[in-house]
Amino acid sequence: MALYVIGDTHLSLGSDKPMDVFGGGWEGYVEKLSAGFQAVEPQDTVVLCGDLSWGMSLEQARPDFAFLDALPGRKLLLKGNHDYWWTTASKMNAFFAENGFTTLHILHNNCYFYRETALCGTRGWFYEEEQSGHNEKVFRRELIRLEASLKAAGEHEKLCFLHYPPCYQGYTCPEILELMERYGVKACYYGHLHGGSHRLAFNGRRGGIEYRLVSADYLGFRPQIICE
Ligand SMILES: [Fe+2]
Numbered sequence: 001m002a003l004y005v006i007g008d009t010h011l012s013l014g015s016d017k018p019m020d021v022f023g024g025g026w027e028g029y030v031e032k033l034s035a036g037f038q039a040v041e042p043q044d045t046v047v048l049c050g051d052l053s054w055g056m057s058l059e060q061a062r063p064d065f066a067f068l069d070a071l072p073g074r075k076l077l078l079k080g081n082h083d084y085w086w087t088t089a090s091k092m093n094a095f096f097a098e099n100g101f102t103t104l105h106i107l108h109n110n111c112y113f114y115r116e117t118a119l120c121g122t123r124g125w126f127y128e129e130e131q132s133g134h135n136e137k138v139f140r141r142e143l144i145r146l147e148a149s150l151k152a153a154g155e156h157e158k159l160c161f162l163h164y165p166p167c168y169q170g171y172t173c174p175e176i177l178e179l180m181e182r183y184g185v186k187a188c189y190y191g192h193l194h195g196g197s198h199r200l201a202f203n204g205r206r207g208g209i210e211y212r213l214v215s216a217d218y219l220g221f222r223p224q225i226i227c228e
Pocket residue numbers: 008010051080192193194
């Protein structure tokens with residue numbers, strides 16, 4: 001049994017936005033993901049850190065969910081800024097059940113457990129959101145979601161998964177860092193950064209928390225193992 005993480009699969013099997021056009025690492029990315037998941041066993045858990053599908057609705061994203069569901073392991077899905085198909089947890093869970101996508105689970109206002117470790121998370125907040133007009137209500141809601149997830153973990157050791165990087169070269173989100181530090185989060189994994197932005201990512205220790213970028217193109221489309 002092992003725990004893995006990867007973000008930003010950006011699948012487009014039911015819509016018309018294949019990432020291959022970006023060339024470089026993205027060429028053949030769906031096949032690379034399939035190959036990258038070969039190390040994962042059915043009893044393993046993989047946290048998917050958002051930007052999962054370009055589908056504009058659950059229906060349009062269905063082939064992407066079918067692809068993810070067919071990959072080995074239990075997958076915990078987090079929302080990214082491009083997951084336009086995201087709706088209420090009850091609608092998503094009902095859709096997964098109707099389609100027999102038994103390995104897909106929504107990480108939203110809740111937490112899951114891997115052995116004794118709690119897996120917490122939410123989409124997070126990034127300076128790009130501020131540039132497009134700081135929306136205090138959306139920001140506060142993200143903090144509430146993160147705290148709800150951390151609270152659900154109780155006294156268990158906590159890992160935190162975000163889509164947006166909470167710290168980045170020249171940027172930090174102090175409210176999110178404070179929450180994670182207050183709840184004793186051990187490590188934080190995030191995605192969202194691609195291509196040239198990789199070099200601006202923060203990978204390392206800060207305030208007692210270990211930070212790691214895990215976007216798919218950064219990882220070479222192979223889920224990163226966290227622990228066994
Ligand atoms: Fe992304």
